[in-house]
Amino acid sequence: MVKWCTSQPNVHDIHTSGLGGDSREKVGGFDVDKDTIKAVILDIFAAGTDTTSTNIEWTVSELVKHPRVMQQLQQELTSIARGSSMITEEHLEKMKYLKAIIKESLRLHIPVPLLVQRESTQDINLMGYDIPVGTRVIINAWSLGRDPSLWEEPEEFKPERFLNSSLDYKGFHYQFIPFGAGRRGCPGIQFAIAINELAIANLVYKYDLLLPDGKGGEELDMSEITGLTTHRKSPLLLMASPRF
Numbered sequence: 001m002v003k004w005c006t007s008q009p010n011v012h013d014i015h016t017s018g019l020g021g022d023s024r025e026k027v028g029g030f031d032v033d034k035d036t037i038k039a040v041i042l043d044i045f046a047a048g049t050d051t052t053s054t055n056i057e058w059t060v061s062e063l064v065k066h067p068r069v070m071q072q073l074q075q076e077l078t079s080i081a082r083g084s085s086m087i088t089e090e091h092l093e094k095m096k097y098l099k100a101i102i103k104e105s106l107r108l109h110i111p112v113p114l115l116v117q118r119e120s121t122q123d124i125n126l127m128g129y130d131i132p133v134g135t136r137v138i139i140n141a142w143s144l145g146r147d148p149s150l151w152e153e154p155e156e157f158k159p160e161r162f163l164n165s166s167l168d169y170k171g172f173h174y175q176f177i178p179f180g181a182g183r184r185g186c187p188g189i190q191f192a193i194a195i196n197e198l199a200i201a202n203l204v205y206k207y208d209l210l211l212p213d214g215k216g217g218e219e220l221d222m223s224e225i226t227g228l229t230t231h232r233k234s235p236l237l238l239m240a241s242p243r244f
């Protein structure tokens with residue numbers, strides 16, 4: 001049986017005791033049945049796991065490749081955490097450099113390179129191009145993030161470009177839309193950023209991360225393989241030594 005608790009407005013707490021039933025209820029005017037709930041859960045798992053892990057892997061790769069940035073981040077973490085055993089959400093707000101690093105990593109290594117397809121609802125002429133009604137439109141957010149007419153030295157990893165800048169990923173600055181934009185933009189954005197900030201901050205706060213066999217960061221292969229999400233071509237293998 002599936003039961004939705006709607007005691008608070010807009011809060012739907014799903015109780016699933018035996019999803020095998022045929023129960024169907026109306027929530028906010030929509031029919032909700034077993035298949036809908038399964039689809040939503042699968043959607044959230046599929047959309048929320050590969051994207052976040054990819055972003056963590058690329059961010060750590062860039063930090064290992066740029067020891068100066070890694071060192072500056074460790075300084076920020078140490079000075080804000082002040083001896084705490086863990087970085088917590090309360091610390092995150094003050095971590096401007098960490099936030100800039102994650103933005104820069106999302107720009108250069110956008111987890112979802114092509115946004116979800118749209119269909120035009122009317123005939124339109126856009127910058128000289130005729131787009132008839134019913135055309136499938138695919139936005140290449142990867143190339144927007146690396147466009148030399150929009151970014152200075154777009155191929156370089158420079159978190160500083162986001163310091164003292166109002167540019168963010170919430171879908172209002174179209175040169176930087178790692179979470180998409182508009183009504184179908186990513187609903188997991190706040191959650192994704194919070195967990196990735198926490199994961200990266202704690203990893204770098206607690207460990208020095210180095211390539212094996214005494215290799216320097218500049219030797220790290222940064223090739224990508226494209227797919228629905230953009231992964232590293234070779235797995236990231238690192239040695240972690242505790243900092244305290």
Ligand code: HEM
Nearest residue numbers: 047048051052111112115116179180181184185186188192
């Ligand atoms: C770094 C992490 C993430 C990135 C880069 C990301 C990126 C995206 C992008 C680009 C889209 C398509 C938006 C569009 O076409 O305008 C999307 C959709 C979506 N994302 Fe995320 N996402 C991330 C994490 C998450 C998390 C953690 C969740 C859930 C817990 C989530 C749930 C969803 C869902 C359900 C959709 C489909 C929305 C719809 O079609 O209405 N995402 N995401």
